[in-house]
Structures are given as C-alpha cells and as structure tokens.
Amino acid sequence: MTGKATEISELLAPTVAALGLELLGVEFAPTGNSALLRIYIDAPGRHVAIEDCEAVSREVSAVLDVEDPITSAYTLEVSSPGIDRPLFTPAQFARFVGEQAKLTLRLAQDGRRRFIARITGVEGDVVLLSHEAGDMRVKHDNIEKARLVPDLVALGLAAQPKPTGPRGKRKADKES
The missing domain is CATH 2.30.30.180 (Ribosome maturation factor RimP, C-terminal domain)
Known part of the structure; x- marks a missing residue:
C-alpha cells in the first residue's frame, strides 16, 4: 500500500472492526483532480454480503468527512476480496x-x-x-x-484438464 493508503487504512480499521468486519487493505489511486479510494473488507467465517459493503460505506464516509484525509474529490468503493483476493500484509x-x-x-x-x-x-x-x-x-x-491466483478447477468454475498421454483409443475401444 502507498503511504496515503496506509494512513487511510489505519484511520478506518477501527470503524470497520466495530461493524464486526476486517479491513483487509486500501487502494488509493489519485488521478488529476480526483481519486479512487477502494476499501477491501472481509467477514470472518462467512461471505461478505452487499449489506456489509453498504454499512462500511456509510460509516467510513462519515469518518472521512470528519477527518478529511483526502483533499481532492474522490470516489469511494467498498469491496469483498473476491476469488482473486488481494494480499496487503x-x-x-x-x-x-x-x-x-x-x-x-x-x-x-x-x-x-x-x-x-x-x-x-x-x-x-x-x-x-x-x-x-x-x-x-x-x-x-x-x-x-x-x-x-484462483484455482478455477478446485472452485468448480473450470473443467478438469484432460489427462495427457499417448494419443489413440482407450483400451476398452481397442478390444471391441
């Protein structure tokens, strides 16, 4: 994480924890006169629900309004880690x-x-x-x-790779 992302993460972690969630990390990407602030959350023992993201967005917005760590306009996104989970620590x-x-x-x-x-x-x-x-x-x-890198086969989202070996008919096909 960048210095600003680390600062924001430290500021917001207690708020996210108070909601019973874990703040995994923060991405802060300034571009010109605006910025993108993406916050990744996790729900220990269960999947992150849309209601979790909404609650974090509401509470974090209030903290950011009071503390004002970002001087430019920004877009706030609250996200679950997804299957290609980012690693921050x-x-x-x-x-x-x-x-x-x-x-x-x-x-x-x-x-x-x-x-x-x-x-x-x-x-x-x-x-x-x-x-x-x-x-x-x-x-x-x-x-x-x-x-x-998600294992799509293990997740049931991709077919099992076909075994590679000598080309030709299966043994059962040869006997018929």
Missing part, C-alpha cells in the same frame, strides 16, 4: 501459504517485476516464494501489488 501472505499469487514488485528482483509464484512462507517482513526460476525472498515493502 505479511500476515495475509502467511494465511495463504501453498497458494499461488500474481505479484508486481516496486523494484525488479532476479530481473523481473511481475511474476506468478507459490507462497511458501513468511519470515518477519520477508515473503518466501517459489516460481519457475526457483525460490526467492521478497521484502514485503518491495511488493507493490499481490493477488491470489
């Missing part, structure tokens, strides 16, 4: 060890800024990853953006 990476994530780094590492890797662990503020070129250690503050 080392603790969130630790929660998804074994999963694949798509990452964009602030500074290139091993000659790359963008890659897909399996999260293998977290040591303090260092995220441990494994990808096709090998294992790597990335300081959390070098991660610009990270999202889980």
Whole structure:
C-alpha cells in the first residue's frame, strides 16, 4: 500500500472492526483532480454480503468527512476480496501459504517485476516464494501489488484438464 493508503487504512480499521468486519487493505489511486479510494473488507467465517459493503460505506464516509484525509474529490468503493483476493500484509501472505499469487514488485528482483509464484512462507517482513526460476525472498515493502491466483478447477468454475498421454483409443475401444 502507498503511504496515503496506509494512513487511510489505519484511520478506518477501527470503524470497520466495530461493524464486526476486517479491513483487509486500501487502494488509493489519485488521478488529476480526483481519486479512487477502494476499501477491501472481509467477514470472518462467512461471505461478505452487499449489506456489509453498504454499512462500511456509510460509516467510513462519515469518518472521512470528519477527518478529511483526502483533499481532492474522490470516489469511494467498498469491496469483498473476491476469488482473486488481494494480499496487503505479511500476515495475509502467511494465511495463504501453498497458494499461488500474481505479484508486481516496486523494484525488479532476479530481473523481473511481475511474476506468478507459490507462497511458501513468511519470515518477519520477508515473503518466501517459489516460481519457475526457483525460490526467492521478497521484502514485503518491495511488493507493490499481490493477488491470489484462483484455482478455477478446485472452485468448480473450470473443467478438469484432460489427462495427457499417448494419443489413440482407450483400451476398452481397442478390444471391441
């Protein structure tokens, strides 16, 4: 998260927690005379409902009006994490060890800024990853953006890949 996103996240976390929800993270994207403020929330033990997003939007808007941390006009969006959940903190990476994530780094590492890797662990503020070129250690503050890569087959949203092997007829077909 950017400095402004971190500031806003710290400001809003208690308000979101008071609603029984978790503030996962904040994206703040200024563009010219306006900005986009996207807040990701989670509902521990259940799916985020539209009513959760509406309640957070109402309460957060009131806090933002009073505290006024954004000087320009902005659009507020409150969102569930979705199946391609964004990852904002080392603790969130630790929660998804074994999963694949798509990452964009602030500074290139091993000659790359963008890659897909399996999260293998977290040591303090260092995220441990494994990808096709090998294992790597990335300081959390070098991660610009990270999202889980959903396993669409496991979610039942894609067909099971067909087994690859020698082409030809199945054994049962050959015997007939």
